[in-house]
Amino acid sequence: MAAMTISQLARSADVGVETVRYYQRRGLLPDPRPQATGRSGIRHYDEDDLRRLRFVRSAQTAGFTLEEIAELLRLDATNDRPRAREMATARIAALDDKIAELERARQSLSHLARECASGAQGPCPIIAAFEGS
Numbered sequence: 001m002a003a004m005t006i007s008q009l010a011r012s013a014d015v016g017v018e019t020v021r022y023y024q025r026r027g028l029l030p031d032p033r034p035q036a037t038g039r040s041g042i043r044h045y046d047e048d049d050l051r052r053l054r055f056v057r058s059a060q061t062a063g064f065t066l067e068e069i070a071e072l073l074r075l076d077a078t079n080d081r082p083r084a085r086e087m088a089t090a091r092i093a094a095l096d097d098k099i100a101e102l103e104r105a106r107q108s109l110s111h112l113a114r115e116c117a118s119g120a121q122g123p124c125p126i127i128a129a130f131e132g133s
Contacts, residue, residue: 003044013053020053026066028056028073063091 010017023029029052032043052073059069068087075084108129115125 003046004050005042005044009045009050009053012050013057015053015057023053023056026070028066028070029053063095 004012006017006020010020013020020029024031029049032045032049055073056066056069059072060066064072064087068091072084072087075081075087109126112126112129
């Protein structure tokens with residue numbers, strides 16, 4: 001693929017241009033200097049930049065913070081696989097905790113929905129449960 005402008009890079013990664021600029025300010029993406037293409041001042045990006053941008057987005061989806069993503073990028077450059085594995089293991093544990101919390105919330109809400117459907121008179125148990133929170 002030929003060199004991309006910032007808007008082409010953003011579109012290819014399904015993010016906004018401001019997201020690319022934000023990641024650049026945070027040091028997660030390079031901020032390339034304009035190539036000698038005249039007076040346009042257009043910055044150009046390549047496939048490596050696109051891969052890096054997609055990595056940042058995927059890592060965010062997995063729940064890593066931008067600081068952790070920056071560390072993962074540094075670890076990749078130094079091939080520090082043990083630390084990267086440690087970070088991934090910690091993230092998995094945090095996800096497991098969140099999943100358990102969501103499962104408890106689902107069970108509680110399912111119970112309230114069954115109570116609500118029972119046809120008993122009085123206030124709706126769902127509304128009553130949330131009012132007491």
